Amino acid sequence: IKGQKVASESEHCIIKREHEKCMERIAQHNPSDDLELACPWLWDNLTCWQAASIGEVVVVNCPELMGPEEEPGKVSRNCTEDGWSEPFPHYLEVCFFYDNTTEPVIFKAVKALYTVGYSTSLVSLTTAMVILCRFRKLHCTRNFIHMNLFVSFILRAISVFIKDGVLYAQEDSDHCFVHTVACKAVMVFFHYCVMSNYFWLFIEGLYLFTLLVETFFPERRYFYWYTIVGWGTPTICVTVWAVLRLHFHDIGCWDTNENTALWWVIKGPVVASIMINFVLFIGIIIILVQKLQSPDIGGNESSIYLRLARSTLLLIPLFGIHYTVFAFSPEDVSKRERLVFELGLGSFQGFVVAVLYCFLNGEVQSEIKRKWRSWTVNRYFAVDLKQQRHPSLASSGVNGGTQLSILSKSSSQIRMSSPLAENANISLPT
Numbered sequence: 001i002k003g004q005k006v007a008s009e010s011e012h013c014i015i016k017r018e019h020e021k022c023m024e025r026i027a028q029h030n031p032s033d034d035l036e037l038a039c040p041w042l043w044d045n046l047t048c049w050q051a052a053s054i055g056e057v058v059v060v061n062c063p064e065l066m067g068p069e070e071e072p073g074k075v076s077r078n079c080t081e082d083g084w085s086e087p088f089p090h091y092l093e094v095c096f097f098y099d100n101t102t103e104p105v106i107f108k109a110v111k112a113l114y115t116v117g118y119s120t121s122l123v124s125l126t127t128a129m130v131i132l133c134r135f136r137k138l139h140c141t142r143n144f145i146h147m148n149l150f151v152s153f154i155l156r157a158i159s160v161f162i163k164d165g166v167l168y169a170q171e172d173s174d175h176c177f178v179h180t181v182a183c184k185a186v187m188v189f190f191h192y193c194v195m196s197n198y199f200w201l202f203i204e205g206l207y208l209f210t211l212l213v214e215t216f217f218p219e220r221r222y223f224y225w226y227t228i229v230g231w232g233t234p235t236i237c238v239t240v241w242a243v244l245r246l247h248f249h250d251i252g253c254w255d256t257n258e259n260t261a262l263w264w265v266i267k268g269p270v271v272a273s274i275m276i277n278f279v280l281f282i283g284i285i286i287i288l289v290q291k292l293q294s295p296d297i298g299g300n301e302s303s304i305y306l307r308l309a310r311s312t313l314l315l316i317p318l319f320g321i322h323y324t325v326f327a328f329s330p331e332d333v334s335k336r337e338r339l340v341f342e343l344g345l346g347s348f349q350g351f352v353v354a355v356l357y358c359f360l361n362g363e364v365q366s367e368i369k370r371k372w373r374s375w376t377v378n379r380y381f382a383v384d385l386k387q388q389r390h391p392s393l394a395s396s397g398v399n400g401g402t403q404l405s406i407l408s409k410s411s412s413q414i415r416m417s418s419p420l421a422e423n424a425n426i427s428l429p430t
Contacts, residue, residue: 015046018063020251022048039079046091052079062095095310110339111164117155117347124351125150128233128358135367141219145200145207146357148230152197153350159193160347162186167255183253186243191266195234202273203230205280212369241265 008109012418022043029051039056042049045061055078073094091227122167131151132138166186211220241262242254249259257263358364 015063017252017256018046018048019043025050025372037079038081039084042084044087047075048239049077051085054079062091088298107339110344113340113344114160114166114347117344117351120162121153121348121350124354125154126361128354129154131358131364131368133176135364137367138363141223142194144209145203145226148227149197149200149204149353150350152193152303153353154202155193156197157347157350159186159190159233163190163255167253180253187254188238191241192234192238195238195266195270196231197271198270199233200230202277205284209280209284209287212284212291237266239271271349354413 021043025048026041037051039049041051047060049058049060052058057078059074062075075087075089075091075094077087105346123332129147132143132147132150163186164182193422207222207226243256244262244265246257249262252256274306
């Protein structure tokens, strides 16, 4: 989540953030203490220098603009009778700043990649939602859980687009730290959508594990608790985070997470859900292997468990287990790899979920085929009735004869297949 901010934050944003910190430190300092100090507090557009007395040497680290691979350098100033001396050594001599040519290119490439990924996921998930809502035979607890997962992915994609539109729409950086309620509300909505997405991934793993462990269980009652956990827990966590952020760290647009303790209010439950899902995944594999090796399982049950096993192997991206690679790593380690992995590849996760749980689902495919056959047959008979009411349409030469031959062929096929006739709701002629 934090990587989203890093990808679009410019050097000017970092400088402005440091400037705000310096102004806060100056405001908290007692002005009466500076009466005996010859050198007052100073912001030199890169670093904040605290007040000092004559002859005192103040040493500070290089600003955050230095390269991520380098050790932080040191810059010092002397407090003289004439005020502050020039920085020694100079910033350019000890501070290795970001390469302004390579970093923006990487960030723009990642932004383009996750924009395409979230757009693809949004279209595919919306289509999958329409399909699952359209066919009543697909309405069951399992698919209801899938639909909630689809909604969480859709909200996550929408929140990313809204956040980019609010924070990073302009090329300049004057908007980086706006202090508006709307901007903060966008960040709260973004964190809620991301956290809900993780929790519905957790619900998917929990449901499959429960389905394998318990032979009979009240699915509706379980679905009620699943809904509370999937949508309620993120609501509580994000609300607590927003209240704490408002009282203890109300800086900028809440798009940075420098206060680690506050950030763990959101990150802690997300990491916990990922790790629990990983344990459930291992448990599911063990249970499936034991059931497949059991001599009491017949051929039909064996084929069912084999399909579950194949599906489970595809659930690795669904459960979010691949996020365990960076779950406990520091936020400032391997930023480029984290950006490409979590933002670039992770944006296509919704598309993968829609393909696994809808487009490749056998029940969904059979329902679509049945509906297509029913619509085709009804269309043929509708044309036939229209021609009977208007005989002049039937005397149109080749087209009329061709249509009638098609109808005759379809009628003969319907007589040979009674289930198709039942699906099409057609009364066969005697």
